[in-house]
Amino acid sequence: MTLSEPFSPMAQQALAAAFDLRNLPADFYENPFPYYAALRRYAPIKLLPDGSYLFSRYDDVKYLYTHAELFSSDKKLEFAPKFGDSLLFEHHTSSLVFTDPPRHAAIRPIIMTAFTSRALVAMEPMLEQMVARLLDALEVQSGPDLIEHFAGVIPVEVIAHLLGVPVAEREPLRRWSLAILSALEPVISPAVFEAGNVAVQEMLDYLARLIAQRRKQPGDPDQDMLTRLIQAQALEAVGLSERELLHNCILLMNAGHETTTNFVANGLVALHDWPEQRALLVNQPELIRSACEELLRFESSNQLGSRVTTQAVTVAGVDIPAATQLVLGIGAANRDPAVFEQPDYLDIQRKPNRHLAFGYGPHQCAGMNLGRMEGRVAMGQFVQRFPEFGLGKRVRAQRARFRSWSQLALVL
Template sequence: MMTAEFDLQNVSDGYLADPYGVLAKLRAKSPVYRNPDGTFVLTGYDDIVQTYRDPMVWSSDKRATFRPKFGNTPLFEHHTNSVVFIDPPNHTRIRRLFQSAFTRKALEAFVPRITSLVDYYLDRLEDQGQMEVVEEFSFCLPIEVVCDLLGVPRQDRKFIRGWANAILTALEPTLTQKQFDSGNQAVGDFKQYLRDLIAHRRAYPDDAQDTEVLTVLADAKTDGERLTEMELLHQCIFMLNAGHETSTNMITHGIHEMLQNPDQINSLSENPNLIEPMVEEVLRYQAPIQINNRRATSDQILSGVTIPENTTVHMMINAANRDPAQFPDPDLFDITRRPNRHLSFGLGIHICAGNALARIEAQMAFQRLFRRFPKLALKSSAIIAPRVRFREISSMHISVT
């Protein structure tokens, strides 16, 4: 067992710059590592797959963790009612709701919309000759898509980013009073906003776009019953939050990796069929969500190490995706990699409900960008945000050469 040379609650600058190198060393020495706070850090692919696969043993329910942190507040209500933090049988009932949102028909309806959005941003790139990728492309696309999905009118979209930020910031390990208060305010405002939006849509159903599923969700029945209003509102909030930051980072990182590997841009233009494995490789290489968590409901053994009941494990998706036992030459970015069973969308009953939509967004964005501008260049180095849970590029300038 290692001494406290690694602490996930207090990582070094070296970790923030290159989590993969640090975690590779940890995996080699101690793949089930006891963190100084008593939680366990899992870095081996097989152990992480095992935890995803057994939700009865490895619980996603965060009530015990969030009660002392949030007390009886709107933040507690939100984070303990979102589909992602619920166990069966409730999870099974609520998850069915998402099946009604992400039907094949609903996804197909998005293709022309995503195409025209991408082309609109790329027209601007052509006119300007350069762009800051996050603000002008990779953030706009997913937020427009997820707001289309829930029928949020154009003029209101600016509010979503602020609310989402405040609610997700509350998941960071430590919070200031100001962050706590604005998180709670955001949940309250967001709920009221969605209540009004659903009432409006019920009054004017013909105003709905083809891509909108708000009333489908509001009217969907699972086990013959609708969700309660509280359950419904929290799933809508979760979807609006889950659906943009992750996709934004996937798109920015994909452009970044390709620009650093121009030979791979050439391979993609020679063989456009590589777009699917390319997207998978981007997801593997820079997992937008770097960590998932579970809690052991009884004593468990992983790779010979006992994990006591009620202990939290950190499933390091970033490390699993670079485990050499699963991925030969794991630090090589290779858009032809097959098979590529990365864990960036999780696995098992909580596997990302929006994964097909995210993949469509990425395919359209990369395909159209690199086809139209095969000679793009990085104008300055990408700025990687100092975050542990999310892998984020906060700013990146590119130019058309």
């Protein structure tokens, strides 16, 4: 159980005053919630030593997400010093998620053609079978790990299936995705930078070949996401350059990997740590939909979002200059007691549950219904198959943005 207010008011004040995202305390990764609580109370719009601001209250985070005209997603300013003239820079500045209106509004419908509800419904039986197979394999796996043998496998297979990546070619996808997303952490080493650039190059080469093949031999647009994207690109007046199409395919491959893996892993750990809630779900499987929303809120896979001010603004009485980096505390907002009653308690029947785990406003997660479906099938089947599952050694990944695990031993 992770309660977020174990500290006295004085200690909270000191924590909030000293807080620095670039120099996090050792216990932050394990349990950031006491820090978030201190920030919400004593420094809800916290000026960090590097000149950026960290927002931890729900209303402020939602306000930032809503006003794309004031708070830009474009990362050129932020990433130029970090990435220089590199492929990582090119990738992270030319995909939908880091594009501003009006271009964003023109491209988003093209990307959304990837997620027709018909395509999602059509793939649910395949997802159910795949999860059942993974659970069969877990039963006989020696030393099963929740990420390596289950949560990390599902999103790769799903997106590879939707894009029509042949089974034999799927092996590097998770490695590429992790390498590219790791470069988004607040501080990165030269090795992480290098691995990220290599991964972008390899993904660009791979996708260019895949798209060329699909142009020659289009798939069924009802089923095949890549064929729909290629056709939308040709039809849409705004057009996407070939390079932008490739970068957006990388985004589609990556955006759903870590997030969904961590959704399932964090979700199952939370259910493990709250046995009464787990028992409730085992006995009432129909609660899986509201359980998923609560798990997204309680242990949000993306803990931090980011924006930059387009002009001088005042938010909740704080004056912020133009071109200032802002960090949106999604994980903090989702535990805000002003919005969620007893926010540190897992309640799989919580209603309403207007969490911000998928962001909000014009950039709200394009793949959220796919992510939800994966979580629902994966966790729903898992707790029915292993209602008494235990956990052995668990090691938190030292990452602030993506709340994740580097080891999660399962005891079945």
